[in-house]
Amino acid sequence: MxxxxxxxxxxxxxxxxxxxxxxxxxxxxxxxxxxxxxxxxxxxxxxxxxxxxxxxxxxxxxxxxxxxxxxxxxxxxxxxxxxxxxxxxxxxxxxxxxxxxxxxxxxxxxxxWRDGHLTGVPTGTQPEGMYMVTSGTHVNSGCCFDYGNSETTRKADAAGAMDSINFGTECWFGGCTGGGPWVQADLEWGLYPGGSQSWNPNQRALPNKYVTAMLKNNGTSRFALKGSNAQAGSLATMWDGALPSGYNPMKKQGAIVLGSGGDCV
Incomplete structure (x- = not known):
């Protein structure tokens, strides 16, 4: 799409x-x-x-x-x-x-930004997958460097209103191991390294020159995070399991955002 x-x-x-x-x-x-x-x-x-x-x-x-x-x-x-x-x-x-x-x-x-809810971008509980090839060295800890599904209102509307790849060094809920950068999911009201607010021990830093980052979400119960050095090796799965509590089902709105969070920052 x-x-x-x-x-x-x-x-x-x-x-x-x-x-x-x-x-x-x-x-x-x-x-x-x-x-x-x-x-x-x-x-x-x-x-x-x-x-x-x-x-x-x-x-x-x-x-x-x-x-x-x-x-x-x-x-x-x-x-x-x-x-x-x-x-x-x-x-x-x-x-x-x-x-x-x-x-x-x-x-x-x-x-x-693009409002794509009428031009094929998934909404509500519709499943979707996305990937980007980005820099693993030009990163920061600010909120938020995202690419994916976001609010058509450009406001932080609700848990599940976003479904975007986040890549950076943010440690949203604390307890992180290392300094990143990591592939996480911006699902609105939080950047998730896995299926909960606890740190996901399967996460791994990707400080490579170029990084492949991937997010998949079935819209109702599960999501997956994957990533790798874009120039060598295979994709590693950081998470493939249940959506966090409060995000089932998803409430995607169908805009696309690149370079910021859903509320334009």
Whole structure:
């Protein structure tokens, strides 16, 4: 129901735009596409357009065909959030398949959002799964760096109103072992390392350069957390069991959030 990346196509046949940049010199925008269908971002488009000025990423396009594009909170498309701004477009470049690309480098105050409850994003008790490839070194202990299902109201509404991957060093309920960062579940009113407010001993820190983080939730009784070094090895299961008390059943609202918690911070 949604697929976002600033670095590459996530489908072999995809040949559309990945994201849009806006430059500060004249506030004009440019779409950044691919070198070829199914391939890597055409970073030269951004480099040429942003030469001699600064650029921000205003929107990350949905590659799934459902139209769930992620605009930055505070934009004309997602107004009303004075706490958010678009991420700088040139904070981090990397090499993907031998070609240069730019990551979506989230800092405090950068956040993206989409109300997708009418365009395929699960609501209520509907099951869903999600994953992201993110940095294991560019993290913090602030609340919250999330990607996943969130409130359409952009408020902290109730337990179970969110179903998002959280990745960072937050130790929400205390008792954590080590310093993280960890893959946890932001289910609203708490970041869960497992099925309760007690520390999950199967959790493991993932301080790798790139990390794969995964959350699955059947919407009524169970959820699972998985993660790994994105460049080597296999996924480890940190939790696969019952939802925490008070979160059964889920009350998902069907927005998508990236870079913040459900209440835009």
């Amino acid at each position: 949604a697929a976002h990346s600033t670095t590459r196509a996530l489908y072999g046949a995809y040949n559309g735009n990945l994201y849009q940049v806006r430059r500060s010199s004249d506030n004009t925008t440019r779409e950044v596409g691919l070198l070829s269908a199914g391939g890597v971002a055409n970073a030269a488009t951004q480099d040429s357009f942003c030469a001699g000025t600064t650029c921000v990423i205003t929107v990350v396009y949905d590659q799934s065909g459902h139209g769930n594009d992620m605009w930055y909170q505070g934009s004309a498309q997602v107004p009303g959030s004075s706490q958010s701004s678009p991420a700088r477009a040139t904070s981090e470049s990397l090499t993907v398949g031998g070609s240069k690309a730019y990551s979506l480098y989230i800092n405090p105050g950068n956040s993206y």
